[in-house]
Amino acid sequence: MYEFNIIIVSILKDKVRPVFPFTAIVGQEEMKLALLLNVIDPKIGGVMIMGDRGTGKSTTIRAIADLLPKIEVVQDDLFNSHPFDYDLMSNMVKTQVERGDHVPTKFIDVPMVDLPLGATEDRVCGTIDIEKALTEGIKTFEPGLLAKANRGILYVDEVNLLDDHLVDILLDAAASGWNTVEREGISVRHPSRFVLVGSGNPEEGELRPQLLDRFGMHAEIRTVKEPSLRVKIVEQRSKFDTNPYTCLEEFQEQQNELKSSIAAAQDRLPNVTIDYNLRVKISEVCGALDVDGLRGDIVTNRAAKAFAAYNNKIKVDINDIKSVITLCLRHRLRKDPLETIDSGNKIKQVVDSILN
Structure with missing residues (x-):
């Protein structure tokens, strides 16, 4: 027993x-x-x-x-150190690598x-x-x-x-x-x-x-307002709560496809480029919206590249920028803590006038 x-x-x-x-x-x-x-x-x-x-x-x-996907880490390291990337190593692992010691690894x-x-x-x-x-x-x-x-x-x-x-x-x-x-x-x-x-x-x-x-x-x-969508959400959740493994099996193929797309986009990202004239237009939008600092410009450029990589492209176009710019700028328009965050209408007006 x-x-x-x-x-x-x-x-x-x-x-x-x-x-x-x-x-x-x-x-x-x-x-x-x-x-x-x-x-x-x-x-x-x-x-x-x-x-x-x-x-x-x-x-x-x-x-x-x-x-x-699982990541490779140095075994028994407290910080999930990368075995090869110097910027992602703890000082102890760096010392071991510099001495030429064998560094055991595992996937987590x-x-x-x-x-x-x-x-x-x-x-x-x-x-x-x-x-x-x-x-x-x-x-x-x-x-x-x-x-x-x-x-x-x-x-x-x-x-x-x-x-x-x-x-x-x-x-x-x-x-x-x-x-x-x-x-x-x-x-x-x-x-x-x-x-x-x-x-x-x-x-x-x-x-x-x-x-x-x-x-x-x-x-x-x-909150979703459409009754048919609400019913679908409730059914999906009930199905998962009743038998999670059956639900997982049903969506396994879609999950695998999305996993592959993410991994491919991560590999493709370093090769994605964005033309100078599009970078200027992004900064024009930020300037027209009176966005403080340059974080808005930087994040929009990065997000547009990631979106292009996700869509199997190595060159950013205007539609990529339009798809991400509201997410990147919406919260940067508030100057006063008492103001509400713009839902995106103000950004859309400016984007439509500049990115055409």
Whole structure:
């Protein structure tokens, strides 16, 4: 009986919790596009998803991670270090590589890390065991969520309720790709490159414009009104809850196709180009909309390239820009925290007059 229980526990440990398939999600095209473009090019800078309660924000975000190919990491490394890319290695792995040591590796699923609302700075950034450092002279680092999220996705639900100081830390790490922890004169620096995804309900308050601007994209989602679509969404969810494995099997072919498309787009992205005259037009739009700074220009260029790569092209055209520019600029038009975010009408008018 004892051995039987061990076998059952082992089977349950190995059993992966099923994730609702991304290709089964009905509607919410804006959110799905923003997530796809960010996993194709994480340098876009993440996405802020704002919308009504119960519209599938969390489900969609968890589903995108399930589409990504496994990544190769250094075995027993705390930071999911890349075995070949110097920029994605921890200092310990760099030292091993420089010495010519053999570095064992393994393949893991892309990390999907949830940041809870009550998280402290030490939980997010990691902490140094000061007592051990002072008494034994050993610098022991306890990694935080930023270490676990390296080369993956960091998801913050209700990010508009998170302390501004923590949001600043997350955005700085996402922008630089590094996290630095300093305590009592001891400093630890490690790679922390991830896709930052925030979600929230606008009724509970918006982020300050200065913080919102740091997100690469802003997707708006609304409750589906059409009765037939609502019925389809309810049926899909009920089918998954009743028998998730049957639902996964039904969408397996579409999931595999989308996985292949993402991987191909990631490979194609370095070769995608955008003509000078189109770059000028993007900057014209940003100037006409009085967008502060240059983040809007940079993100729109990156997103247009990722969109072109996803559509099997190596040259960006006007339609690629039109498809992504609202996502990239919508949240950069607010000058006053009391203003509401433009739904996209103002951007569309300017885009239609300049990009023709």
